[in-house]
Amino acid sequence: MPVFDLSTTPLRELNSALHGLSAGANDTAFEVINPRGSHAVAVGIDAPVTVDIKGSVGYYCAGMNDGGNVTVHGSAGPGVAENMMSGSVVIEGDASQYAGATGRGGLLVIKGNAASRCGISMKGIDIVVHGNIGHMSAFMGQSGHLVVLGDAGDALGDSLYEAKLFVRGSVKSLGADCIEKEMRPEHIEKLSELLDMAGVRDVKPQEFKRYGSARKLYNFNIDNADAY
């Protein structure tokens, strides 16, 4: 197993090794030790590798991940798994702002809490947060799912498009054009699947409420100007 000690090895070597994997390579399990809050750790992965990061990371860890399975055994700074295409990213601790921003696919699991703007502008990613999320989460969310086992902060789902939000706890306030919606059987089924994928046990999908777009702001209408 390739081990990269970021206290002695430049970040460039880690990312270069991840990008340099050829098809059929055997050494696809990477371990990163002493990340010490480094930014851009394991970014741009485009192969089915596993990366275990033993510690906390800075900005944009696993950014644009496409097929990798990255686990952070610590907390993550802003923009973790931003624009993820596929694969999975698991944060054992907490995540800072913009977790999963603009993600287009894959699964992001945050076992602690996520700060503000979690899932901002999400475009297909699935995000499961075991704890709470901060304000303005899923702002302008286009598609994908955001599952929150705890509480959500202010302005959840502001200016939402077609992303689906499931919150088990309280929601401090909903953003413009975001409303609570009926939990239909297909939503229960999808939520069960997401909880299972995220390793969540002993929590029933029926405990969640669903939020989505009222679709009243989809086409500009001057009579809606007060909503902004």
Place this chain on the structure above:
Amino acid sequence: MSYHNPPTPPRKSATFDDQTLAEIRRAAATGIYDIRGGGTKRKVPHFDDLLFLGASISRYPLEGYREKCDTSVVLGSRFAKKPITLKTPITIAGMSFGALSGNAKEALGRGATLAGTSTTTGDGGMTDEERGHSQTLVYQYLPSRYGMNPKDLRRADAIEVVVGQGAKPGGGGMLLGQKISDRVANMRNLPKGIDQRSACRHPDWTGPDDLEIKIMELREITDWEKPIYVKVGGARPYYDTALAVKAGADVVVLDGMQGGTAATQDVFIENVGMPTLACIRPAVQALQDLGMHRKVQLIISGGIRSGADVAKALALGADAVAIGTAALVAIGDNDPRWEDEYQKLGTTAGAYDDWHEGKDPAGITTQDPELAARLDPIVAGRRLANYLKVMTLEAQTIARACGKNHLHHLEPEDLCALTMEAAAMAQIPLAGTSWYPGKGGF
């Protein structure tokens, strides 16, 4: 004897002129602000207000058609492993597939490639047509991240982090539903037919310290190969340039208020931002203060129309320029051949700016298949290449007359200003004097 008072002719207000009155009536009737494409239409100090001095006893000229005048430019030499080399310093600015038809994007790629320069994607991502037909393609990294994916990032030749644009510094965008075809909707992960808002700021970074980390991430993802540009609107050019350099940019793109947009409120276009002429010297000064002039390249855009404009921008310190509106005109935008149809839309050739409505008779700013088919990308590409070559020749002509064997050797001392405003903004002496406003000694 009767005393005759001759009647005075009706007098209209300079403040409430016909255009203003019409806009008040339009606003009262519709309850919505006016949205349009393009850049500012107001008259602002511009390159027309500068002249070249030419050679004289103290400076000798180069022979036209005989003595070499180099036009090449290298972009991205600061950090990128693979900087870009262009034959001409006139590049094609970012314009999106969505705002423009697929044929129009292909034409821009073909024209730029024939002329040996680069073209640029826009909001909405990279299409195969433009990648395939563009020898050198700059990939815009925008706040909306529509269509953004790492594979396109890697197949680009450079990456342009868009912070703002001259038509609307501080503003986002809106692609109205009528232009959201199946293909556009699919590329942007949104339902067909809805208005698509383009965010005004990036979702995962704020401020110059974050930008530095964002640029580092983009470099790591692309293995430090690609030049990274940072594009800003003409708002605070000295500080924006300095901060972009500090954040690690290879190239700064600075767009003045004459730069076009696909669709924005008229009040925004006309009242926010600075003229291109006023942006250049502060940006160059920032580069010089940091010891980075010619090391971090400066691309100027917004109202570039001719080789004279190119030469003036370069003389003021730019390394290259970008054209958007002029490129669209070259491939057929606002062409009088469609006058009958412009009339039906309530406008006239040369004034058509409702690009957001998708009804462009020239088939450029539309997603309507029948209209888009009017533009032959091969013919249009050839026209663009011709135009780029003419501009390059014009710039060379002026440079030779100033005794320069490379366009980059043009300098402020080659210029004089026609107006006090231009003299002040460009820090170029008023013609016949050695003084400009702000310069001491008077």
